[in-house]
Amino acid sequence: MAMFLLKTEPSEYSYSDLVREKRCVWSGVSNPGALIALRAIRKGDEIFVYHTGNERAIVGLAKAASNPYEDPGRPGTTDEGKPKFAVVDLSPGKPAKSPVTLAKIKDDTRFATFGLVKQSRLSAMPVPEALAKVLREWMGL
DNA sequence: GCCAACGTTGGC
DNA sequence: GCCAACGTTGGC
Numbered sequence: 543m544a545m546f547l548l549k550t551e552p553s554e555y556s557y558s559d560l561v562r563e564k565r566c567v568w569s570g571v572s573n574p575g576a577l578i579a580l581r582a583i584r585k586g587d588e589i590f591v592y593h594t595g596n597e598r599a600i601v602g603l604a605k606a607a608s609n610p611y612e613d614p615g616r617p618g619t620t621d622e623g624k625p626k627f628a629v630v631d632l633s634p635g636k637p638a639k640s641p642v643t644l645a646k647i648k649d650d651t652r653f654a655t656f657g658l659v660k661q662s663r664l665s666a667m668p669v670p671e672a673l674a675k676v677l678r679e680w681m682g683l
Numbered sequence: 684g685c686c687a688a689c690g691t692t693g694g695c
Numbered sequence: 696g697c698c699a700a701c702g703t704t705g706g707c
Contacts, residue, residue, distance in 0.1 A: 551693090573692095573702075594693060644694080663692050663701065 545669040546583055547590040547600070547658060548632075557591045557601045561634045569613055569629040576666035581610050581628045589632060590669060590677060592658065598644040600677060603635030639682030652676065 548568060550556065560566050571580050583589075589604040612618075612625035620626050647653045653676075654660075657667035669677070 549693090598694075661700080662694060665692090 543587055544582070544584065545588045545590065545671065545674040546579060546606075547592055547667050547669050548580075548604075549592045549594050549665040551595050552593045552597060553595065556593065557604075557634075557637065560591070560604060560632060561602075561637065565607055565631060565633050567629050568632050569615075569627075571629075571666055572627065573663070573665055575661070576664055577626070577628060579666040579668055580630060581624055582668065583610055583630050585609050588635070588674070590674070597641070599641035600638060600647075600681065601641050602637035603681075603683065604632045605635050607631040607633040636683050640680070642677055642680045646680065650676070 555566070568580075571577055583606050585606050585608055587606040589606060590600050591602050591604050592598075592600045608631035610625065610628035610630045613627040613629045616627035618626040644658065647656070648659055653673060656669075656673060657664045
């Protein structure tokens with residue numbers, strides 16, 4: 543099982559929306575780098591949900607409830623025949639007992655090469671196992 | 684195919 | 696509200 547981090551602007555769609563709805567289609571990712579990460583997600587993978595804007599913190603876990611598939615609203619394929627604008631279904635996992643702030647992540651040298659720190663505009667990225675372990679501890683999970 | 688201009692995102 | 700980073704677009 544792989545781990546990924548997905549960003550969202552909570553005023554657009556928040557982790558609590560996902561908890562309430564039990565399932566959602568994670569759409570709207572357009573950045574090529576983020577789409578590469580999104581296409582690598584497989585059903586059952588663990589997702590860290592990060593809130594941008596005023597919060598700037600990882601607020602909870604989710605689970606990939608599907609493999610990536612083509613965004614019905616934005617058809618098209620890559621050179622490799624994969625959906626260009628991929629989306630994935632998510633279901634909620636455990637909420638963080640304590641949210642992990644961006645400031646805390648930035649303060650820790652182990653995260654220096656992490657996408658969230660290195661490339662602030664990246665909205666989807668893989669999370670290496672070692673870092674996922676640290677994040678889960680900080681979340682109190 | 685290069686690059687300047689412009690738009691967008693997200694942290695501060 | 697500003698600015699840095701980065702993607703996209705269009706002229707050449």
